[in-house]
Amino acid sequence: MARVVRFYQHGGPEVLRIEDIDLPPPGPGEVQIRVKALGLNRAEALLRAGNYIETPALPSGLGLEAAGVVETVGEGVNDFVPGDAVSVIPPQSMARWPAYGELVTYRAGLIVKHPPSLDWQTAAAVWMQYLTAYGALIDIARLSSGDAVVITAASSSVGLAAIQIANKVGATAIAVTRTSIKKQALLDAGATHVVVLAEEDLVERLSEIAGAQGVRVVLDAIAGPIFEPLAAAMSKGGILIEYGGLSPEPTPFPLAAVLGKTLTLRGYLVHEITGAPEKLEIAKAFILEGLETGALRPIIDRTFAFDQIVEAHRYLESNEQFGKIAVTV
Template sequence: MARVIRFHQHGGPEVLRIEQAEAVPPAGGEVQIRVKALGLNRAEALLRAGTYIEQAVFPSGLGLEAAGLVEAVGADVTDFAPGDAVSIVPPQSMVRWPAYGELATFPAELVVKHPPSLDWKEAAAVWMPYLTAYGALVDVAGLRQSDFVVVTAASSSVGLAAIQIANRIGAIPIAVTRTRAKAEALLAAGAAHVVATAEENLEARLRDISGAAGVRVVLDPIGGPIFEPLTAAMARGGILVEYGGLSPAPTPFPLHAVLGKGLTLRGYLVHEITGDPRRLAAAKAFILDGLASGAFKPVIARTFAFDDIVAAHRYLESNEQFGKIVVTV
């Protein structure tokens, strides 16, 4: 038996329960992990609330990121052995492959031996943010040296990973946040500029920063009214990659900016990368190289114990964090 976190109905953080479940050995092609740390993602709060792209099957597990030691391997698994230190690429389905537990099982192709320079908390905070940011900026947008790139929700784990990736490439990251409360931290994290939308005119500031070149790439998980000032400040032929929908307000289609400047507005989910072996291999090589060099370093906002999962989810939904929330097991 092993402890797992599940929920039996949709709702707030209080529906999460710690329960005992049978520890089923891994099947062929699977690797079972004794989990040391979990990385929390907003997708898990959405699944719990019943508003995610995937539907829960009750009682439902959840969780997309974990790091730990290999406990057992299934038939035909030759690249891993018990005792290996590994982390997990987010699976396509967290209902099928839930991470929240003392033991968790995943397809072997999603298991990665992480660099020894990472501790368990950092290893659990790598793959969702860096794969999401890499896929949007490098794979989809083709970010180049000297490009101005706007990163909204910049203090999120994806936003901070995007800033590091932009700097690795030699692009110029512009962090967009609501107020200037996190401005110093964002500059220290590598942002070249910080724009506070509640205190400054977003379009005017982006035009002032980017000058005649304009902003070529925008990475946004918010949507809503922010689309109009963002696209107004973009360069001809620029691309806006949308990977969320956090704004409750309608998202206007900026027709005149899109037509006048030939802009691309592109929806994106990390599943594009994790579901394509060739693209995933390129992404893993890029991220592992950045981790090994020290150019990439996961930012941990706060750590909770496994028994405090309800409090961890409440903090996740507070929007107060700077970086990744991690749960230790």
């Protein structure tokens, strides 16, 4: 028997239940992991609430990131043995491959031996944030030295990962945040500039930073009314990559800026990387090298115990965190 988290109806954090279930042994090509820590993601709150891109059959498990020790391996698995310290690449379906449990099973292709210098909480906080930021900034936008990139929702785990990746390749990271509460923390985390929406005009401030040529790359998780000023501050031929929709308000289409500057507006999901084996291997090498050199360093805001999963989800939805929320198992 192993304890897992499931929900039987969509709703708030209170619908999450911890249950004991019998977990079958891993099948061919699969690895079973004794989980030590989980990394929480907003996508899990969306799935629980019934607002995610995936609609699971109920009851459903959930979770995209875990780290732990290999318990046993299925037939045909040669790269892992019991006792290996590993972390999990986010699967394309968390209902099919849920991470919230004491014991979880994944395809071997979704398992990584992370650097031994990482503790369990940090190892569980790696792959969703860095793969998301890498896919947008490096694989799609080809961010490089001399570029400037605007990063909204900058204090999220993906936002902080994007700041670190921008610094790693020599680009200028411009963080956008709602209030000044997290401004100094963002500067300490590596942002070259921080724009505070409650206190500054976004277009004017970005023009001051980037000059008349504008900003080539924007990584946005918000959408809504911010879309127009972001487009207005971009350079000719720039690219705006949208990977979220945190704003509850409608998103206007910035027609004049798109036409006048020949902008590219690009929707993006991390599945574009995790579902493409060749791209995933390149991304893993980039991220592992960054972890080993210290250029990439996950920031853990707060850690909860497994029995506190409801409280952890409440905190996840509070928007108070700076970086990743971890859960120890």
